[in-house]
C-alpha cells in the first residue's frame with residue numbers, strides 16, 4: 460500500500476538560556492551555550508494512505524511538536540518527513556496571524572497553499588459559513604477566543620480538502636454543537652479514505668475515531684500499533700502516573716530517558732498488571748433487558764460518552780446480543796430487534812438493567828386457547844410500550860396458534876396469532 464507519511468529520526472531541540480546575554484553569545488561563539496532540551500528524540504513512524512492515527516501521551520510528551528513538524532509549521536532539528544500530498548493542520552491558532560482579520564487569514568492561508576484568486580473566492584464563503592464566526596470574521600484574530608480560533612482553523616483545513624488532515628485538540632475547545640459538526644466532518648473524511656492524525660486527551664474520542672495509536676513519552680516513541688493493543692496499555696499507565704508523586708515521576712522519567720529496556724519492562728510488569736481492565740472485551744450473549752431507572756446512561760461505542768435515557772425507553776424491553784467488559788464494568792448492547800447490528804440503541808452498564816436469559820426453543824406450531832387473563836405484547840416479556848392487547852378478557856376461549864416458543868428466565872413465552880394478529884403471550888395465559 461502507498462505510504463502517505465514517512466517520518467524518520469525526527470528530533471526537535473529547544474534551547475533554554477538563563478538570559479539574553481547567553482542567547483546572544485550562543486549565536487556568536489563556536490562552543491554551544493545554554494541548556495539543550497529535546498521535545499522529540501529520534502521519532503520514527505509511517506502511515507499508510509487512509510490510516511487514522513491518534514497521538515497520545517502525557518502533557519509535554521511532544522504530540523503538538525510532532526504534529527506541527529508534520530504539518531510543516533515547525534522545522535525539525537534533524538530527521539526527515541516525507542508526505543505524499545498536502546498536509547493541513549487544525550490547531551488552536553496554528554498558522555493564524557493575530558493582527559489580521561479572520562477573512563484575511565483565510566485568504567493568506569489559501570494563497571500560501573497555492574490557490575488562485577478565483578478558487579479562493581469560491582472557497583471563502585464555505586469556510587466562513589462553516590466557522591460560524593458571524594461579524595467577528597472581519598475582526599483581528601487576536602480578539603478571538605481559543606474556541607473561535609479553533610473554529611477558523613478547522614473551517615479552513617477541512618474546506619481545502621487536504622490529503623493528510625492533522626487535528627490537534629480541535630474538538631476540546633469550542634462548544635458542543637461545533638464539536639459535533641467537526642466530528643461529522645472528520646467522519647466524512649475518514650469515509651473518503653483520507654489519512655488523518657488526531658491529537659487529543661480524550662481517550663474516548665481516540666477509541667471511537669482512530670485505528671492506530673502513536674504513544675509518545677518524553678519525546679520518544681513508547682509504542683505504535685493498533686488501538687486495541689496500545690490504548691489499554693496507555694490507559695493503565697495513566698492510571699499509575701496519576702498516582703505518582705513528583706519524585707516518583709522524576710525517577711520514571713529518568714528511567715525512560717536512560718533507555719534501559721530491561722528496567723522499563725520490569726516496571727511495566729509490576730505496575731501495569733491492570734492493563735487488561737482497560738481492554739474492551741466483547742462476548743456474545745442472549746438476554747432480554749428492561750432499564751431500571753431514568754438515571755441510567757446510554758453509552759456510545761467508546762463507553763465513555765453518551766446520554767441519559769428518556770421515560771419512553773423505560774417502558775420497553777430490549778434484546779441484548781453482545782456484552783463487553785471495560786474498566787471492571789459489564790456493558791450490554793441494547794437493541795430493538797434480536798440483533799447486535801440492527802436497531803441498536805447503545806451500551807448500558809449491567810447494573811442499570813434487569814435482565815433474563817433469552818433462549819429460543821423452537822418454531823413448531825402449537826395450538827392453545829386463550830384463558831382470558833393477562834395482556835399480549837410485540838416482544839416476549841414485554842413492557843408498557845410493547846403492549847398489543849391491553850386485556851385478553853374478551854379473547855377468552857379463542858384459538859391461539861403458536862409459531863415460535865422462547866424461554867425468558869424461567870418463563871415460557873409463545874408467539875402466535877389471534878384472529879390474524881401476531882403477538883407474544885405468557886404461558887400462564889394459555890390453556891390446552
Ligand SMILES: Nc1ncnc2c1ncn2[C@@H]1O[C@H](COP(=O)(O)OP(=O)(O)OP(=O)(O)O)[C@@H](O)[C@H]1O
Pocket residue numbers: 473474497498516517518519520521522523524525
Ligand atoms: N517553542 C518552544 N520552546 C521551548 N520549548 C518548547 C517549545 N514548544 C514546545 N516546547 C516544549 O516541548 C515539549 C513538548 O511540547 P508539546 O507541546 O509538543 O507537548 P504535547 O504532548 O503536545 O503537550 P500537551 O499535551 O500539554 O499539549 C514540552 O516540554 C514543551 O515545553
